[in-house]
Amino acid sequence: MEYRDRISLSYKQYDGPEFKGGLTLKCFRNFVRVAEVILPTYTKKMMGDLIFKPRVKKNDPKDKFLKTADVTDTFTLRPGVDCKYYIWGGKQPDVILVHGWESKSSHFSTLIKLLVEKNHCVLAFDSVAHGQSEGKQSDLLDFVGCIQQLHQKFNSIGSIIGYSFGGLRLSTQ
Known part of the structure; x- marks a missing residue:
């Protein structure tokens, strides 16, 4: 295309x-x-x-935070493209965090800690070609697809928080 x-x-x-x-x-x-x-x-x-094509930062020290997740898993957005997600504070998330362009889940570490302290179960994902997810190119439709799949997989979601590119997508929901 x-x-x-x-x-x-x-x-x-x-x-x-x-x-x-x-x-x-x-x-x-x-x-x-x-x-x-x-x-x-x-x-x-x-x-x-x-x-x-987002620029990818290798060896980001913030990525160590991902090891603290209660759940680490992947979902297939489309054939050949698996996206990584992480859950803190339980197994049935009530909040999804949507990162911005050229960002990733680990950049939410401070917010995740605060939400878990307030007894929320938090899910953050790496969109296509971001963080630990597969792919070399991404666009707004990929972010939409990720949010939709995770919302369907976890019907416990009550809130979605996004910033920058992730917030742009949420503004039209």
């Missing part, structure tokens, strides 16, 4: 002024249009990587 089609499919319901952009975004869009004419193959790859 072309990167333009993936963008349209992923973000079609967002039409606010913040997505129309200011001068910087307009200049960038014009640069991309010119580049598509001059170097179409390179531009297609560059834009696909820029928009859909």
